[in-house]
Amino acid sequence: MALVNAHTHLELSDQGHLLPEPSAEFTAWVPGVIRAGMQRTPAAIRDACEAGIAELLAAGTTHVGDISATGISVELLARSGLKGIVWLEVLGATMERGLARLAHVKSYVNELREQAASSPIHIGATLHAPYSLHPDLWEPALRWIEAEALPLCVHLAESPGEWALLTEGTGPFRAFEEKLGLPALPCPRMTPVEYLESKGVLGFRPLLVHMVQVTDNDIQRVARSGATVVHCPRSNARLECGRMPLEKYLAAGVPVLLGTDSRASSPSLSVWDEAEFAMKLHEGLVTAEVVEEMAQDEGLFKDVGEW
16 A cells, blocks of 8 residues: 655754744745755755654655755665655755756756665656745746656645735745845736746646645646645644645635645654544544545655656
8 A cells, every 4th residue: 555745854854843833934034045055964854864764654654745945855865765755955045055956956966866776766856835836936946847857846835924925025924034034026916826837836736735825716726737736734834834725726626635744844754643633633624544545545646757
């Protein structure tokens, strides 16, 4: 039996101390995650990945989607027996930082492909999120992704703060930019889904993670694109993101998988724990049997993007 954890961050598997109390505000949690990424050594990150892989295996996981800022998890996953995708992370709120990050990922992608060769681990790319990527960075990043035929993943429509930033140019993300001394990203006055569509992202049939803050029209756009969605209900609840309208995605024919997100925002890497929470969250709207199928659907996961 397949058991698919479609979204996690193995590099953060040692960051359980960042786990927020229920109903924490999203941007209040983000600085701790940023510090964790900046302050740890490669050896510490490797240890975290190994701990996360051990937890996945202990939970019966067979397939995983891992977001990686370093690529360290690739070699470890390739010899773990797990199947899945490691998404190499590209982000940068300024063009200078974003292009430097993109160049860095380009410099080692072939090495990571060699590490994953002859294993059931594939290499993909993640353009982190609309609030963390300069508007002009999407085009060169997508050109590279297309040229390399990489599957694509994006965190999208996760929090009310992201919605406010993109639709109105207000909210906690705007205050967060000011606190860090970052230039204010132009407000497109679009929903997060509309914004990604305007950048051409939906044409890549991406894996879209979270997808909580959406309209009915957004869901139809996603359905037409052929994208797959990942639902991370425990992380969403902890970070006060709201309830993803799972029943509407399913009614529109959008494939939906389950992911635990990282140990920095979720109490375990068990997809069964995630499924149990989802069953209670959507009780009366989505059956337990459907949620179980979401946790076990390896076919959808294998079909994400162009291989």
